[in-house]
Amino acid sequence: MKRLLLLPVAGLLLAACGFSTSTDNASSDDGASEGGPWSYASGDGKTYTADSTPQRIIAQGEAAAALMSYGIKPVAIYSNDPVKTNKSLKGLDLSGIEILSETFGEIDGEKAAELRPDLIVSSYWPLEKAYGGFESGVKAEAKKVAKLAPVVGPAEGDSVVEKLEGYEELAVSLGADVSDPKIAASKKTFDEAVDRFETTVAGQKGLTTLAVSPADDLLYVAVPGEASELSDFQRWGLDIIDPDSPDPGFPYWENLSWENADKYQPDVILMDDRNAETSMKIAAGQPTWTSIKAAEADAIVMWPAYWIHTYSDYAEQLDLLSDALAKADPDLT
Amino acid sequence: MTLIQPSPVAVETAPQHRSRAVLATGFVLLLGLLAAVCFFSITLGSRGVGIPTIWKAFTDYDPSSASQTVIRELRVPRTLIGIFAGAALGISGAILQGVTRNPLADPGIMGINAGAAAFIVFGIMVLGAQDVSTYVWFAFAGAGVATVTVYGIASFGREGATPVKLALAGAAVTAILTSITSAIVMTNVEALNQLRFWQVGSLAGRYFPVFWQTVPFLAIGLVVALGTGRALNGLALGEDLALALGQRVRLTRVVMFVTVAVLCGAATAACGPIVFVGLIVPHIARMICGPDYRWILSYSLLLTPILLLAADIVGRLAVAPGELQVGVVLGVLGAPAFILLVRYRNLAEL
Numbered sequence: 109m110k111r112l113l114l115l116p117v118a119g120l121l122l123a124a125c126g127f128s129t130s131t132d133n134a135s136s137d138d139g140a141s142e143g144g145p146w147s148y149a150s151g152d153g154k155t156y157t158a159d160s161t162p163q164r165i166i167a168q169g170e171a172a173a174a175l176m177s178y179g180i181k182p183v184a185i186y187s188n189d190p191v192k193t194n195k196s197l198k199g200l201d202l203s204g205i206e207i208l209s210e211t212f213g214e215i216d217g218e219k220a221a222e223l224r225p226d227l228i229v230s231s232y233w234p235l236e237k238a239y240g241g242f243e244s245g246v247k248a249e250a251k252k253v254a255k256l257a258p259v260v261g262p263a264e265g266d267s268v269v270e271k272l273e274g275y276e277e278l279a280v281s282l283g284a285d286v287s288d289p290k291i292a293a294s295k296k297t298f299d300e301a302v303d304r305f306e307t308t309v310a311g312q313k314g315l316t317t318l319a320v321s322p323a324d325d326l327l328y329v330a331v332p333g334e335a336s337e338l339s340d341f342q343r344w345g346l347d348i349i350d351p352d353s354p355d356p357g358f359p360y361w362e363n364l365s366w367e368n369a370d371k372y373q374p375d376v377i378l379m380d381d382r383n384a385e386t387s388m389k390i391a392a393g394q395p396t397w398t399s400i401k402a403a404e405a406d407a408i409v410m411w412p413a414y415w416i417h418t419y420s421d422y423a424e425q426l427d428l429l430s431d432a433l434a435k436a437d438p439d440l441t
Numbered sequence: 442m443t444l445i446q447p448s449p450v451a452v453e454t455a456p457q458h459r460s461r462a463v464l465a466t467g468f469v470l471l472l473g474l475l476a477a478v479c480f481f482s483i484t485l486g487s488r489g490v491g492i493p494t495i496w497k498a499f500t501d502y503d504p505s506s507a508s509q510t511v512i513r514e515l516r517v518p519r520t521l522i523g524i525f526a527g528a529a530l531g532i533s534g535a536i537l538q539g540v541t542r543n544p545l546a547d548p549g550i551m552g553i554n555a556g557a558a559a560f561i562v563f564g565i566m567v568l569g570a571q572d573v574s575t576y577v578w579f580a581f582a583g584a585g586v587a588t589v590t591v592y593g594i595a596s597f598g599r600e601g602a603t604p605v606k607l608a609l610a611g612a613a614v615t616a617i618l619t620s621i622t623s624a625i626v627m628t629n630v631e632a633l634n635q636l637r638f639w640q641v642g643s644l645a646g647r648y649f650p651v652f653w654q655t656v657p658f659l660a661i662g663l664v665v666a667l668g669t670g671r672a673l674n675g676l677a678l679g680e681d682l683a684l685a686l687g688q689r690v691r692l693t694r695v696v697m698f699v700t701v702a703v704l705c706g707a708a709t710a711a712c713g714p715i716v717f718v719g720l721i722v723p724h725i726a727r728m729i730c731g732p733d734y735r736w737i738l739s740y741s742l743l744l745t746p747i748l749l750l751a752a753d754i755v756g757r758l759a760v761a762p763g764e765l766q767v768g769v770v771l772g773v774l775g776a777p778a779f780i781l782l783v784r785y786r787n788l789a790e791l
Contacts, residue, residue: 324643324645324646325643325645325646325764325766326645326763326764353762355763362762362763363760363762363763363764364762364763365486365487365488365645365757365761365762365763365764366515366645366646367486367487367488367511367515367516367757367764368487368488368761368762369507370507371762393648394646395510395514395515395648396507396510396511396514396515399507399510
């Protein structure tokens with residue numbers, strides 16, 4: 109998951125490494141004859157169809173969490189990070205599911221092929237024009253896995269809510285029963301969490317925030333428009349500073365040298381929560397970290413960065429944010 | 442045993458020999474150039490800071506001023522690390538090229554970078570080291586172990602550590618260490634993040650704590666290294682001749698390898714594996730000075746930090762408000778420079 113941080117560095121070294129989308133458009137694959145004709149309008153703008161409903165699904169970790177919240181269990185998952193520490197897989201019963209990878213950029217191609225998947229599910233990243241796990245820069249073996257079956261999933265980008273709706277649509281196409289009262293209940297909890305978030309933010313007039321991810325040599329500042337949860341927060345009233353010069357090669361972030369750490373002065377720092385402990389240590393070791401007043405005042409709130417894929421996770425994280433933002437000082441800067 | 446000086450005749454007949462006065466003048470000029478580069482390294486960066494503020498940072502420091510903090514806590518240690526690590530890399534390259542009589546020798550051929558990286562990864566993954574000040578020591582230990590291993594393997598056999606055996610042993614050990622590193626790293630994405638930094642090399646994000654931890658090794662190593670010029674001149678005549686001149690060849694080699702391991706380990710710990718300077722600078726020095734290693738070492742000592750800091754400044758200004766790692770800049774600028782060097786002049790046979 110930290111790949112969003114990795115690639116700006118890696119990109120320089122992999123400049124010559126071209127990328128070609130390798131989705132087999134509308135492949136109808138093998139002829140397993142159960143279920144009727146299947147189709148899904150995916151995040152890359154294409155509609156994928158099959159003669160029968162796909163049964164054997166390989167899913168990227170976060171996508172697996174989304175599907176499992178609708179009772180669809182994949183045969184295998186590949187994760188960008190160790191399954192034990194992956195935030196979206198926390199608490200899920202993964203028994204009987206093959207783990208094909210716990211590292212970004214790798215997928216065990218041999219195992220994947222043995223599983224004879226009908227479908228591969230992962231979110232689509234519009235900026236990179238690729239599904240998660242098959243971006244440029246991943247190993248050749250991982251890219252080959254994308255040829256085993258059609259890769260589908262809703263797009264990342266504008267809104268987590270839209271993405272969740274996309275996953276629901278996909279789950280329904282795969283035979284999920286959405287009348288399950290548990291699903292309605294988690295949506296209701298989520299709606300309440302959104303209301304609470306909106307009320308909290310509305311009560312904090314003039315509060316500004318900045319979403320960051322500190323690294324040894326640079327401070328990465330997130331572009332809210334390219335992080336679907338940050339876009340949602342903005343829509344719900346939170347003022348997140350838009351960095352003015354995103355990295356043209358990897359526009360999820362503006363790269364600030366530590367010399368320029370104080371370029372933006374928010375009232376609250378939204379800290380990338382992936383490897384947050386390490387990130388905080390790295391930041392604390394930087395002499396200019398406290399030149400950001402919010403860092404000096406320890407006004408730091410965890411930002412659930414890029415990983416939310418279920419209504420229940422989103423509700424939980426929104427509540428945590430509401431609690432923290434309610435205590436923030438809108439007049440710090 | 443009487444130590445006989447290497448025949449001055451061999452030095453005198455060298456084609457590029459220049460008079461001592463000329464070389465001494467050049468050395469002073471380089472000192473001036475280094476001072477100038479240091480000045481720019483303090484004054485130029487991805488953040489614009491005016492001269493008055495810089496002056497205040499040294500004379501009347503206000504810790505609450507971000508600009509003054511940038512000067513004192515970021516650019517000063519960065520420049521100091523650049524000077525010492527640069528000098529260490531250049532002089533190590535010169536010694537390695539001399540002692541192995543291999544014009545392509547650089548800290549990479551001895552597996553030093555690979556050793557440092559393997560130990561850092563081991564430190565992070567197995568022992569839970571997380572901040573720079575801890576894994577500095579792993580880098581250092583790794584460089585030492587790699588050097589000893591390579592030298593040990595190459596020393597088997599009657600004729601001792603010959604250049605060819607050293608190069609082969611270095612390649613083999615590098616391969617082993619690299620695969621160990623990959624094996625550990627593949628299981629954890631966090632180590633992969635840290636390691637990417639260690640694979641490129643950078644002067645950013647390294648501050649006084651790192652400087653103080655590495656500078657004793659660098660300073661001592663540099664002093665010892667500067668003293669090896671005469672012995673290298675002897676080795677350059679060939680092992681048999683050096684023996685005939687009364688040199689204790691084996692002991693000399695051991696001292697040089699230990700020195701190089703200390704220098705490169707500490708330099709790698711301070712700023713990651715920085716490539717090219719250790720390879721190119723000794724050749725440039727040899728072009729200027731001719732074959733006398735006492736001068737090659739002295740010139741490498743100054744030329745490398747000048748190049749390293751200049752490249753670092755380019756990296757700071759190229760993509761402001763971000764920065765490019767100096768390792769990337771050196772790769773981009775260093776490769777064409779090396780090709781030019783090869784095109785215009787046959788590299789000295791060693």
